[in-house]
Amino acid sequence: xxxxxxxxxxxxxxxxxxxxxxxxxxxxxxxxxxxxxxxxxxxxxxxxxxxxxxxxxxxxxxxxxxxxxxxxxxxxxxxxxxxxxxxxxxxxxxxxxxxxxxxxxxxxxxxxxxxxxxxxxxxxxxxxxxxxxxxxxxxxxxxxxxxxxxxxxxxxxxxxxxxxxxxxxxxxxxxxxxxxxxxxxxxxxxxxxxxxxxxxxxxxxxxxxxxxxxxxxxxxxxxxxxxxxxxxxxxxxxxxxxxxxxxxxxxxxxxxxxxxxxxxxxxxxxxxxxxxxxxxxxxxxxxxxxxxxxxxxxxxxxxxxxxxxxxxxxxxxxxxxxxxxxxxxxxxxxxxxxxxxxxxxxxxxxxxxxxxxxxxxxxxxxxxxxxxxxxxxxxxxxxxxxxxxxxxxxxxxxxxxxxxxxxxxxxxxxxxxxxxxxxxxxxxxxxxxxxxxxxxxxxxxxxxxxxxxxxxxxxxxxxxxxxxxxxxxxxxxxxxxxxxxxxxxxxxxxxxx
Ligand SMILES: [Zn+2]
Numbered sequence: 001x002x003x004x005x006x007x008x009x010x011x012x013x014x015x016x017x018x019x020x021x022x023x024x025x026x027x028x029x030x031x032x033x034x035x036x037x038x039x040x041x042x043x044x045x046x047x048x049x050x051x052x053x054x055x056x057x058x059x060x061x062x063x064x065x066x067x068x069x070x071x072x073x074x075x076x077x078x079x080x081x082x083x084x085x086x087x088x089x090x091x092x093x094x095x096x097x098x099x100x101x102x103x104x105x106x107x108x109x110x111x112x113x114x115x116x117x118x119x120x121x122x123x124x125x126x127x128x129x130x131x132x133x134x135x136x137x138x139x140x141x142x143x144x145x146x147x148x149x150x151x152x153x154x155x156x157x158x159x160x161x162x163x164x165x166x167x168x169x170x171x172x173x174x175x176x177x178x179x180x181x182x183x184x185x186x187x188x189x190x191x192x193x194x195x196x197x198x199x200x201x202x203x204x205x206x207x208x209x210x211x212x213x214x215x216x217x218x219x220x221x222x223x224x225x226x227x228x229x230x231x232x233x234x235x236x237x238x239x240x241x242x243x244x245x246x247x248x249x250x251x252x253x254x255x256x257x258x259x260x261x262x263x264x265x266x267x268x269x270x271x272x273x274x275x276x277x278x279x280x281x282x283x284x285x286x287x288x289x290x291x292x293x294x295x296x297x298x299x300x301x302x303x304x305x306x307x308x309x310x311x312x313x314x315x316x317x318x319x320x321x322x323x324x325x326x327x328x329x330x331x332x333x334x335x336x337x338x339x340x341x342x343x344x345x346x347x348x349x350x351x352x353x354x355x356x357x358x359x360x361x362x363x364x365x366x367x368x369x370x371x372x373x374x375x376x377x378x379x380x381x382x383x384x385x386x387x388x389x390x391x392x393x394x395x396x397x398x399x400x401x402x403x404x405x406x407x408x409x410x411x412x413x414x415x416x417x418x419x420x421x422x423x424x425x426x427x428x429x430x431x432x433x434x435x436x437x438x439x440x441x442x443x444x445x446x447x448x449x450x451x452x453x454x455x456x457x458x459x460x461x462x463x464x465x466x467x468x469x470x471x472x473x474x475x476x477x478x479x480x481x482x483x484x485x486x487x488x489x490x491x492x493x494x495x496x497x
Contacts, residue, residue, distance in 0.1 A: 040084065040125055044076045044171040044179060050132060050145040050162035056194075057088045062152045063096060063111055071193040073179050083122035083138050085115065087292055089183030092289060095121045100153065104141035109153045125168070125440040132165035134158055137438040174200075177271060181222055181229050184273050184291050189404045191220060198222045198229075201247045209243040224271065227254035231275040232299050239303045245312040250274060253320050256352035257327050263430030264436070267331045272323065285318045287325035287345075317349065317365050324348035332428065333435035336451035338444045338472060343409040350413065351421065357465070366409055411470045415459065415489050423459035430454055449478035465492050 005067040022116035045070060048429060053065035066072060074096070075087040087110065097112035099321040101120035107336060115121065121139040133268070135145040135159075143155040147163035158164055171179065178198050185196050198217045199212050201315040211219050213234075222231040225247040232240070240246055254272060258265055273291040280297040294302065298318070303311065314320070324345030328337055353362035416424055431454065441447045448467070456463045462485040464474055469492075474482075 012328065029322060040076055040168065042075075042169075043266045044073045044075050044089075045164050045178045046073050046136075046171060048169070050165045050167070050370045053147050053149065055145070055147075055166070057094075061111065063109055063145045064150055065151050066150070067089065070316045071179075071182070076168075079122045080117055081122065083124045085117065087115075087119055089186070090180045090290070093183050093187055096123065097121050097194050098137055098139075101139070103137050103141040103143055103155065105143070105156060106154050108396070109145060109155065120204055132167050134164060137184060140372060147365070155282070169309055177224070177269070181224070181273055185220065185222065185231065185275060188275060188291075188293065189220075189278050196220045196222060198224060200224045201244060202226075204244055206242045206244045209247075210241075210291075213243060215224070219344075222273075222275070222478075225251045227258070227271060229271055229273045229275075231273070232294075232302075233276055233278075233296060234289070236276075236299050236303050240311070242312055246315070248290065249312055249315050250319065252356065253315060253352040254323055256355040257320070257323055257348040258331075260348055260351050260425055260428055261327050261331045261432050263330055263431075264432040266436075271372050272326065274319070274323075285322050287322040287329070289330060291321040292319075292326065314353060314358055317353075320349035320352045321345055327428075331435070332431040334447075335431050335435060335439065336447045338447045338451070343412070346409050347412045347416075347424065350416075351424075363413070393482050408470055408472070411466060415455075415463075419459055419461075423455070427455050427458035430458065448472050449474050453481050454479045456485055459488075461485055461488040463488050464493075465497050469495055469497065 002225045014348065015400050023183060047067075049065065053067060054069050055074065055255065056066035056068065057063050058066050058068055058071060059235060061264040073089055073092050075093070077087070077091060077404070079085050087093045092115075094111040094113050095115045097110050098120040099108045099110050101118065112121065119138045124136040125133045127133050127134055132424075136377075137143050137155055142156045142158055145166075146154055146156040146161070146165050156164070167418075181198055182191075182196050185191050185307065186193070199209070199221070201209060201223050202225075204212070213223075217234055217238075219234075221237055222229055223232065223243065228250040230247055230250055237243065247433060258267075261267075268290065271354075275291060275293050276296055276299040277286075277293040278296055284295050286293050302316070322345075324347070325341075326342045327348050328334060328341065332334065332342065336456045350362040350366065353359065410494060412424065441450050451472070452464065452467050462482045464479050464482065464487075466488060467474055
């Protein structure tokens with residue numbers, strides 16, 4: 001805590017509160033009224049000076065001030081050391097940053113594309129007696145962010161001016177959600193605020209939704225479903241005859257996957273953006289920290305492939321796969337994702353496909369994927385999916401997982417097909433809770449051990465044999481932790497163990 005935040009008044013109240021604690025009195029909420037900077041909850045806020053302007057990023061590259069309120073909310077997050085970090089519209093966007101961290105009169109404040117939590121990116125909110133705040137640099141000088149109107153904001157010595165006093169207003173509900181969706185779209189595709197139209201699909205029909213999309217043929221349409229917020233290029237929306245059904249299909253994939261994770265809906269604040277990334281170098285499809293994306297080619301291919309069922313019963317292998325990645329990374333912190341991590345996301349995908357009545361497709365696709373990647377005759381391809389068990393030990397290679405992680409998928413699929421999904425759900429739920437509770441793994445062996453122990457406990461069977469066979473051997477310490485469980489027999493017997 002900064003020393004100037006401990007005012008005489010605070011010291012008095014702290015002493016008073018300690019006296020009350022000692023006496024068992026419950027007047028602790030006295031702290032809620034003190035003048036420190038730490039009582040602002042993380043979240044989205046509009047920040048407006050008493051001169052009437054919002055702290056703004058309307059112009060794109062530099063922060064300034066503006067009367068425009070619709071696009072100027074900031075995500076405030078308590079910084080790891082002290083103070084707050086401020087981000088444009090969402091937690092992962094550009095950060096408010098003191099130029100070169102030079103705490104000199106009139107220095108500019110900028111937007112920095114990469115978050116590093118240096119002192120330049122930490123700000124104190126010190127409350128005034130009228131409830132407004134000074135926004136002070138983290139450098140002890142007492143200089144504050146000053147509203148310069150349309151010009152770039154600067155820091156100046158506090159002089160009791162209305163341009164140096166800021167009211168903050170929490171943004172919640174639909175407005176906060178829409179600001180976040182827009183900010184992801186703006187960050188990825190450099191759109192202006194006004195180029196994006198967002199509609200909620202709740203209560204809509206295919207016909208009504210189609211009409212709404214057609215109203216803005218030159219804007220980017222995002223449709224918010226129950227779980228997924230979908231953006232497609234307008235030429236693709238125009239081809240889509242049943243947009244409501246399509247949103248429902250995306251929702252059902254997400255719903256199935258989040259259910260398998262123990263309903264940790266907090267991982268995407270309850271809604272996940274799936275957008276089209278127009279950058280020509282974008283990967284075909286990908287999962288980022290807080291959204292998933294089609295490339296333009298993938299989005300167009302998605303509706304021109306002719307597979308009607310893919311669109312409206314399930315949006316296809318790729319969509320479930322990418323959403324699965326976010327379950328594994330964001331939902332479970334990659335606690336057990338050894339090697340390249342292309343297998344566990346597919347376990348979620350397979351579950352969603354089964355729920356959609358496409359179990360056979362899910363198994364065939366999994367088996368065929370490695371062949372697609374490596375060709376029919378490649379030795380690694382032969383290990384994939386259902387053919388893995390036809391190979392002799394001599395044919396297996398020790399670096400198999402490093403080469404083709406789709407091969408490992410056969411292991412969880414055998415577990416599921418032999419013993420059901422409950423153990424898998426228990427395992428994922430445990431990992432989601434551990435991740436939320438701050439558990440971390442780093443080394444590959446730690447990840448393998450986490451998987452071996454928690455998956456064995458979840459299925460109430462010692463799975464060590466199988467993991468040895470799949471070349472992801474648990475350490476002796478991990479094996480000792482599950483040695484009290486009955487050994488898995490049915491799968492092992494098929495492999496001559
Ligand atoms: Zn992937």
